[in-house]
Amino acid sequence: MSQLKLTTYSKMKHFGVILFIASTLLVNDAFGNTNCDFLGLHFYKTIGCKVSGNENGCPSYNGCQYSQPIGHCTYQGQKINNGQDVKDVVKDSSCNFGCICTATAREKGKFRCAPGNCGEVDPVLKKNPKCFLKHSLDKCCPKLKCGDGVPATCKVGNEIFKEGQIFRPKNKCLTCICTKDFDGKLNGPNCQSTPCDIEVKEPENIEKNCAPLYVTSSTSEALCCPSTFVCPSSIDIIKQNTTSTSKVCKYGLKTLTLGSTIETENNSYGQRKVHCKCIAPPLMTCTMSFN
Structure with a gap:
């Protein structure tokens, strides 16, 4: 179980939600390793x-623009040519259907994605105890696989997963x-760094130094892929x-020092209160709770 260590923290009540604001945030796992996620x-x-x-044992990305x-x-740091599908270059489990790079010799590249889904699975075969949906780390959609024996299971912590099932370990940005x-090892071939596809959806907002927004269910939760x-x-x-500090976060055209905060609202999931803080430059980090 991860252990959250907070130093010189203050307790703030913000719009009816209790938030713990830490000036130093170090998160250690059961083995004493820092969890930067x-x-x-x-x-x-x-x-x-x-x-x-x-x-403090975590990578820093100061100055990244x-x-x-x-x-x-570009997608995940990889070059995507004009007319090329993202999936032709980056093989991961994100569900971007037909995302094509559109670019001209004089304009910045943009992505155009087609609507799509994985389709329906035969309900009869799905109920067969010898059949299971087999996911893979390089594709979005699973395949139905049927065999002679009962599918295997995997135990991770206190959770049990079925063979072929995709899972994300608690407080780890892993898929x-x-x-x-x-x-049982999370650093082997069964796991990969969780892909974030927000780059194909809102690249212009990253360029404008908007703050990544994470939807959370608790104040001690890994922040992996922003929702918007x-x-x-x-x-x-x-x-x-x-x-006085040399570390700063960009927010649009503004520059905020480490520890600065923003209280605002977002209507992506209904009008909800948002709390942002400069904790990991170069951008502000925002969270919105559904609790």
């Missing part, structure tokens, strides 16, 4: 930011598949941290 750093890695240093190039596109030969972005608005309540 609580800081929202995974997002920077998925959009191709380069590591600039190390902060995301921008789609002229004449082609894993249960297979017959799964040995929070862009500067007239309703923002910004509290600038006046403590």
Whole structure:
């Protein structure tokens, strides 16, 4: 079980939600290893930011400035040529159907994605105890597989998963598949870094230094892939941290020092309160709770 360590924290009641704001956030697992996934750093890695240093055992991405190039596109740091499908270059389990790079010699690359789904599975075969949906780490849609024996199971912590089932370990930005030969290790061939597809949906908001927004169910939860972005608005309540520091977060055209906060709203899931804080530059990190 992960252990959350907070130093010099304050307890704040924000719009009826109790939030714990930490000036130093270190999250350790049962083996004493720092869990950097609580800081929202995974997002920077998925959009191709380069590591600039190390902060308290976690990579830092200070100075990363995301921008789609002229004449082609990039996705997860990989070049996508004009007219090329994202899946032709990056093989992962994200569900982007027919996402094509559209670019000209004078304009920045953009993505156009076609609507799609994985289709229906034969309900009779799905109920067969010898059949199961087999996921893979390089494809979105599973395949129905039937055999002579009963599908295997995998135990991860206190949870049991069926063979072929995709699962995401608690508080880890990992996507894993249960297979017959799964040995319980999360750093083997059964797991990969969780792909974030927000880059094909809202690249312009990343370029504009909007803040990644994570929908959470608790205050101690890994921040892996943002659901959308929070862009500067007239309703923002910004509290600038006046403590002298060289570390800053970009928010639109504004520059906020480490520890600065923003209280605002977002209507992506109904009108809800959002709390943002500069905890992991170069962007602000925003969370919205459904509790």
